[in-house]
Amino acid sequence: MYGDRHTSEYIKGMHDFLEVAEANKKNGFMCCPCPKCGNTKSYSDRKILHTHLLYKGFMPHYNVWTRHREIGVMMEDGEEEEDDDNYVPPEYGDAATAEAAEDQEELDDEPDDVPDDDDLRRVIVDARMQCKSQKEKLKFDRMLEDHKKGLYPNCEDGNTKLSTVLELLQWKAENAVPDKGFEKLLKILKKKLPKDNELPDSTCAAKKVVCPLGLEVQKIHACPNDCILYHSAYKDLNACPVCGALRYKIRRDDPGDVDGEPRRKRVPAKVMWYASIIPRLKRLFRNKEHAKLMRWHSEDRKKDGKLRAPADGSQWRKIERKYWNEFAGDPRNVWKNVYVGHRRFLPTNHQCRKKVKHFKGEADHRKKPAIRTGDHVLAIVNDLHVIFGKGPGGLAVPKDTEGRAPMWTKKSIFWDLPYLKDLEVRSSIDTMHVTKNLVKLCAFLNAISQKEKGRRKKKKKKEREKNKGRICDEEGRRT
Incomplete structure (x- = not known):
């Protein structure tokens, strides 16, 4: 629609x-x-x-017609079975398994008296010790079993199920092999190996084998009209307080909960996949080479007054002076810099302003904007009243008297950071405070899109089978 x-x-x-x-x-x-x-x-x-x-x-985003008496999203046939908590988005799984393999290579640099099969096992055991729930521990126990299990019966060359799958997934990530092509390769290899081998025959099954080694993903339920996240104060609600849309999808011909039978699993109307930056930083610092690069700005950077990196800028030095004890004194703390519309800060006759090939086909002749202090911007956004969502109850910032859209449509949560008003470039913030990993977000959106396509294909297939059955019945009556 x-x-x-x-x-x-x-x-x-x-x-x-x-x-x-x-x-x-x-x-x-x-x-x-x-x-x-x-x-x-x-x-x-x-x-x-x-x-x-x-x-x-x-x-x-007007997905549920709450202004027209609709209360929720209808569940498709067979959707409950597809709601898999262990589902791994393709691109995200590739990145995670590639980094896990690099951690394995890091351990391979240890002395030769350590048995080969102890390296990967040490990674799994260390991760298991950090588990907070019994469910997570069981996943790592299964990985330890796969690490001991040979790739096929009487396998004597040391190839185990886990190490083989991890090596194949690392190769997939390094060569950007699509899921479909990788799955074909798995099927070919499985036929070539001896009978009763343990090699997975699908990409999804392969990723589930190494799933606990991946990065943490949190799934948060959301209003289908994007009003709220069912998190914090809203975590126990069953309907959106803004538009009234139901949190869970509506079953067709739902009999409700039946006494004596287990409660049926409910499927959320919309889910946001949140990839925290903290586990990724931990993974980077666990690798010696990556950890050295993460500390480059403090330990190996040339300090000769020339501007080569963000750490050479005046803002970086300002933050170091003001927040040395709280933040800047530890070289492991890093910053994220985002440059949007940067050409307007160049001299008016600069040649890059006229170039269009690398800038979406557009020149930029705007003047350099006036510098606003953090206190000035905070005063503007502090009293903005916004209620998110496209359903009834949503409230956006109105346009000005000339019909122009407002410069700020909300007060960003980043204003809660004590140092934000001191920044000259407020898009440059502590990486530990970045709550969205944009690259992985794109991967999640693509993964969700692929999953939706699969559901639609299954639905169409069922419809074709039903139509085929009707045709056969009609032909049978005629004969």
Whole structure:
């Protein structure tokens, strides 16, 4: 329904929506969810909504029609079985297993009197000791068993199930092999190996073997209209306090909980995958070469007054002077720098301002903006009142008198950091305070997209099988 407006699928979805809106009028009026109206304007005539939606489409993120009496997302057939807590996004799993393999190589540099099979085992045992739950410990126990288990019966060359899978996944990550191609390779290798071998026959199964060695991922339920995260104060709610959309998907013909039977697992309407930066930093510092590079800004950087890296800038020196004891004195603390629209800070006649090839085909002739102090910006955003979400109850910052969008649409959570108002470049913050790893976020979005495609394919396959069955029944009656 949110795709190309010229397709029959969009037209059908739009008409389905209009039927729902017509049946659930409020005082004879219907809210219009086009991008311009944004559910803030209502009309009594269905034709007006039809015209707006046909020419402008639907507003983004309005996935549950809470302004039109819909309360939640319907569950697809067989979706409960697919809700797998052990699912590993493809790109994220590749990065994690590649880094785990590098940790293994780091251990290989130890003296030769340490048996070969103790290196990987030491990594697993150390990780198991840090587990907080029995469920996590059982996963590492299974890995230890796979580490002892030969790749095939009577395997005498030292190849175990775990070491082989880890080596193959590292090769996959280093050569950017797609999941589909890697799975074909696994099937070929499995046929070539002796009978009853332990090699996984799918990419998903291979990643599950080394899953505990990957980086931590936290899955947080979210409102389908992006109003809130069911976290902290909202963690025990079953419906969004802003738009009213249900937290969990609605089962078709749901009989409810039945006495004497185990409670059925509920599937969240929307899930946010959160990849914390802290485990990744720990993984980097566990490798000697990576740890040395992470401390380069303090230990190996040339300090001759020339500007070569962010650590040579005036802001870095300012933070070092003011927060030496709290932060800057430890060389392991690092900063993240983001440069957006940086060409406007160049001299007005600089040649890079005119170049378009590497800047999305656009030149940049804007003037250098006036420098705002942290106290000035904080005073502007401090009183902004925003209620997130596209459903009823959502409240955005209004446009100014000339119809221009506001410069700030919310007060960022980063203003809670005590040093933010002292920064000259407020996009340069302590990496430990960065709550989004953008590269991995893209990987998660791609993984979720791939999972949704798989569900749609299964649904279409079931429909084809049903239609095929009806045709066979009709032919049987005719004969």
